Amino acid sequence: DDPGAQASYDLATGPDDVILRIASDGGFTTPDMVFSRVPQLLVTGDGRVFTPGVIPEIYPGPLVMPVMVGTLTTEGLQRLAAAADDARLIGFVADYSLPDGIGIADAPDTVVTVTVAGKTYTHRAYALGIDDPTTPERERLAKFVNATADLATLVGAENVGSTTDFAPAAYRFRATPTDPTQWSDPQPTIVEWPTSTGVVLSKSAECAVVAADAIGDLFSAANQATLFQEGDVVYQVAVVVELPGDAGCS
Numbered sequence: 001d002d003p004g005a006q007a008s009y010d011l012a013t014g015p016d017d018v019i020l021r022i023a024s025d026g027g028f029t030t031p032d033m034v035f036s037r038v039p040q041l042l043v044t045g046d047g048r049v050f051t052p053g054v055i056p057e058i059y060p061g062p063l064v065m066p067v068m069v070g071t072l073t074t075e076g077l078q079r080l081a082a083a084a085d086d087a088r089l090i091g092f093v094a095d096y097s098l099p100d101g102i103g104i105a106d107a108p109d110t111v112v113t114v115t116v117a118g119k120t121y122t123h124r125a126y127a128l129g130i131d132d133p134t135t136p137e138r139e140r141l142a143k144f145v146n147a148t149a150d151l152a153t154l155v156g157a158e159n160v161g162s163t164t165d166f167a168p169a170a171y172r173f174r175a176t177p178t179d180p181t182q183w184s185d186p187q188p189t190i191v192e193w194p195t196s197t198g199v200v201l202s203k204s205a206e207c208a209v210v211a212a213d214a215i216g217d218l219f220s221a222a223n224q225a226t227l228f229q230e231g232d233v234v235y236q237v238a239v240v241v242e243l244p245g246d247a248g249c250s
Contacts, residue, residue: 009081009090010117017045018245019077020084020114022145025124027108032238035174035207038065041148043080044244047072049151050166060186060224064239069166072151076159083154084114087144089123094137096125104131110145168241170211171219172249175201175235178227186225193230194218201230201237207249209242 011019023039042050053066072080084090089112098104107127114121129142147153152160180188193201197218199210219239228235242248 009078009085011077011081012045012115012118015044015046015048016244018113018115019043019045020080020112020148021245022110022112022148024108025111028106029108032174032176032236035172035238036065036240038067038240038243040145042243042245043072043077045077047074047077048244049160049163050243051163053165060226062220063222063224063226063237064171064219064241067166067168067241067243068163070163071161072155073159073161076151076155079155079159080148080151081114081116083144083147084116087140089114089141089144090116090121092121094123094141095135096123096128096138096141097135098126098131098138099133099135102131102133110141112141112145166241168212168243170209170242171215171239172207172209172242172246173204173219173237173239174207175204175228175237177233178236180227180234183225183227188225188227189222190227190229190234191218191222193228193235201228201235202233209248 020041020043021039022041024037026034038052039050040052044050049070049072051068051070053068055061055066081090088094104127107130110125110128112123123141125138125141128138128145131138134142180190197210197214199208199214228237
């Protein structure tokens with residue numbers, strides 16, 4: 001079916017209204033890596049499209065995962081909603097369990113949320129795309145997720161704008177005390193934590209939010225071997241940009 005031929009969908013139009021979000025959750029990884037994840041795709045009511053930036057496959061990589069932002073036209077948003085509808089992601093609840101007899105350990109969940117007419121539909125599938133054989137429900141969800149990786153094909157190139165680096169208004173982070181003498185290859189760089197941020201590391205063990213204009217380029221200039229010192233304590237910091245729909249530290 002041609003998504004462009006579908007009926008109109010009631011989509012919110014605000015910059016903080018999330019129309020579609022595709023992200024990974026859980027899996028065998030560290031708490032800091034889970035904390036620092038950004039969605040695979042995030043589309044907002046004003047037509048912005050957020051995707052992860054490209055980073056070099058070297059260590060240490062950047063401390064903060066870069067995010068790109070592009071645009072969709074109103075028609076593009078409608079076609080995206082129609083594609084989600086065709087995949088039975090609007091108004092339906094499906095069983096995405098692994099097929100009987102298939103055991104996969106330590107994989108993440110793929111979580112797809114779609115919001116139409118003020119209602120949010122959440123679809124969660126463990127180890128999506130790596131099970132063989134699969135089920136019709138899982139195959140349908142995986143096909144939609146894969147299709148969104150090429151929005152120009154999915155909704156029409158004329159409905160997709162160019163992308164640029166996203167400049168966040170705030171960052172979310174957590175700070176864990178660490179012993180820098182236990183770090184090697186490469187040796188860490190220790191940076192003094194500025195008091196001007198208005199946030200203290202000793203109270204940020206679980207989560208804290210800092211405004212981008214207060215932190216300046218401290219995070220963007222750091223890499224995964226950058227540590228921060230506050231008083232006599234050195235901290236390892238996990239950081240992620242704040243995106244529309246994020247719940248802060250709640």
